[in-house]
Amino acid sequence: MLKLSRLADYAIVILVKLGEQDGVVTSPALAAITGVPEPTVAKVLKVLSAHGFVLSQRGAKGGYRLARSLADMSVASVIAAVDGQIALTACVGGRECDTGLSCGLCGSWDVINTAIRSTLEGISLESMRPKEACSTVLTQINKLNATQTVREGA
Amino acid sequence: MLKLSRLADYAIVILVKLGEQDGVVTSPALAAITGVPEPTVAKVLKVLSAHGFVLSQRGAKGGYRLARSLADMSVASVIAAVDGQIALTACVGGRECDTGLSCGLCGSWDVINTAIRSTLEGISLESMRPKEACSTVLTQINKLNATQTVREGA
DNA sequence: CGAAACAGGACCATTCAGGTCTTTAATTAG
DNA sequence: CTAATTAAAGACCTGAATGGTCCTGTTTCG
DSSP, rough: OOOOOOHHHHHHHHHHHHHHOSSOBHHHHHHHHHOOOHHHHHHHHHHHHTTEEEEOOSTTEEEESSOOOOOGGBBBHHHHHHHOSSOOOSOOOTTOOSSSSSOTTHHHHHHHHHHHHHHHHHGGGGGGSSHHHHHHHHHHHHHHHHHHHHOOOO | OOOOOOHHHHHHHHHHHHHHHOOOBOOOHHHHHHHHOHHHHHHHHHHHTTTTTTTEEOOOOEEEEEOOOGGGGGGHHHHHHOOOOOSSSSTTOOOOOSSSSOOOOTTTHHHHHHHHHHHHTTBGGGGGGOHHHHHHHHHHHHHHHHHOOOOOOO
């Protein structure tokens, strides 16, 4: 479904939340703030730390803090860090597809990949912050939940 | 990795290849042309038929042909047909995220989803065709890479 | 009537993402 | 110096879903 991995989703949320805190924050604290299970938060933070998005401080009184401003982090870079390079298909950058094969679509896929990538690069984490629009959205949500039957599924 | 499902990939290739043939083409024939295993080709074609991308003719001498021009099919529509609506995250269109939860990013994701979607809607299957289009495409890529400011980050 | 080919499922299997746990190392507090 | 706290690193399990196969109709042509 061309969907984002949940880890990447978490990473964005965690970074944004982390940016709203003062000083260093422990992963249990972030877990509490975000609602994401603690071990998972820790895992994501380790990846983010390895890629230079956050700075870590070990030991007692340790924790994490942003390595730079949210405005300087693009959605694309976070996704790339967590999930690997954004590549819709196998045959990217002249690399041949899985099998033989006769797809012959050349670099056509590259156009798509580039387009998606630049789209996501143009969106900073700063622009993902809630803002005042939130209230409006929450109202909509409540309205939706009230009116429509939740076709949950399972 | 924000990757396209293989079925959607196949669908695009199949449609493009089908557009290059004359008359109706059987699924075994398309399998031979594309290199994709026949049962899978058949499955994809059934989905495409159900969504009106191809017209089918049953019985002996039957087969498939395009329902309309490749120029009238967007990459987005094909992906949506095969994989379902394009939605990077769970919380889209006011629907709340998985758990509780305090992500609070509200409709921020909608911006991204819309951006991706419109990007893919702007690319027709016609522009995915190989040949002379290839050079043009490469030019586009270079232009994109040159013009846009890469606020990479990592 | 029989062969060819689509229609529409059911169904299995493999992959991999998501998540948990354990151990180790670093840092600070007492 | 010792103990407590917390990140680092990685092994490992599980479950969902994608990818792929197959089977049983149904239609159409020869």
